[in-house]
Amino acid sequence: MSIPLGHYLILSALLFSIGLCGALTRKNAIIVLIAIEVMFNAGILNLIAFWHYRQFEALTAQLFAIFAISIAAAESAVGLALVIAVYRHYRSVDVDEMKSLKG
Amino acid sequence: MNAAFWIISAITIIGALLAVSLRNLIHCVLSLILFSLGIAAHYFLLRADFIGAVQILIYIGAVAVLILFAIMLTRNVTGTEGPREVLGGKWWAGSFTAAILAVLLCWAVRGDKIAAALSPGDKATSSIAEIGRILVANWVVPFEAMAVLLTAALIGAVVIALEEVMRRR
Numbered sequence: 001m002s003i004p005l006g007h008y009l010i011l012s013a014l015l016f017s018i019g020l021c022g023a024l025t026r027k028n029a030i031i032v033l034i035a036i037e038v039m040f041n042a043g044i045l046n047l048i049a050f051w052h053y054r055q056f057e058a059l060t061a062q063l064f065a066i067f068a069i070s071i072a073a074a075e076s077a078v079g080l081a082l083v084i085a086v087y088r089h090y091r092s093v094d095v096d097e098m099k100s101l102k103g
Numbered sequence: 104m105n106a107a108f109w110i111i112s113a114i115t116i117i118g119a120l121l122a123v124s125l126r127n128l129i130h131c132v133l134s135l136i137l138f139s140l141g142i143a144a145h146y147f148l149l150r151a152d153f154i155g156a157v158q159i160l161i162y163i164g165a166v167a168v169l170i171l172f173a174i175m176l177t178r179n180v181t182g183t184e185g186p187r188e189v190l191g192g193k194w195w196a197g198s199f200t201a202a203i204l205a206v207l208l209c210w211a212v213r214g215d216k217i218a219a220a221l222s223p224g225d226k227a228t229s230s231i232a233e234i235g236r237i238l239v240a241n242w243v244v245p246f247e248a249m250a251v252l253l254t255a256a257l258i259g260a261v262v263i264a265l266e267e268v269m270r271r272r
Binding site: 002003004005006007008009010011013014015016017018019020021022023024025026027028030031033034035037038041044045048049051052053054059062063065066067069070071072073074075076077078080081082083084085087088093094095096 | 105108112115116119120122123124128131132135138139142145146149150151153154157158161162165166169170172173174176177189190191192194196197198200201202204205208209212213215218219221222223233234237238242245249252253256257259260261263264266
């Protein structure tokens, strides 16, 4: 008895919602970045699950996963550099205090 | 196979929950490492060996260490903040949005007939040689674009983080 594909989809839906909850509710910008990484991983898990269940001859889904992981790594490097720059400016990484552009 | 899925799923969900809810930032990063290990184990279970290895290398080897450095550079970790210090304003709206999204996605997956009809085949191969071959044969343009993106991100990160030093001169 193997696991149906729906289990993987629900697992990654739950992980994505956990990440979204963290990104929307936490105050610390670094935790927001961690939550975004959780959301990235939930999406990539979906790709790999679909690849496993459809058995495509081409390994396209795996290449998509590689590209997505690379983009996530680049995003986290730039995001953390931005957090450090913001910290130098405001002396805080609190996202509620970053409101210079608020109308 | 079945038991492995449930155990790894439980570890992954617990890691994700702890990563976004703990107060101590270092503990959050350690939970992110646990979560990444769970995701990599899922990849191994799905026979995507190379992606699992890449996940461990990049997330645990690079991203977690990067986040640890950012934490050390930005604030002292005390872990004695109250709940008002942790959650931002209007946190209830964010939790409500995430809960609605979870319910909607689970409802959509439950009602889906196409995904329920699929079953895993046994001819799953993910040979690294094949991945490398199609990466430089069919996907060479995205591959080069990724190289440019990573270089730009590297330079951009250094420029952004050095901004104040350059202004001071």
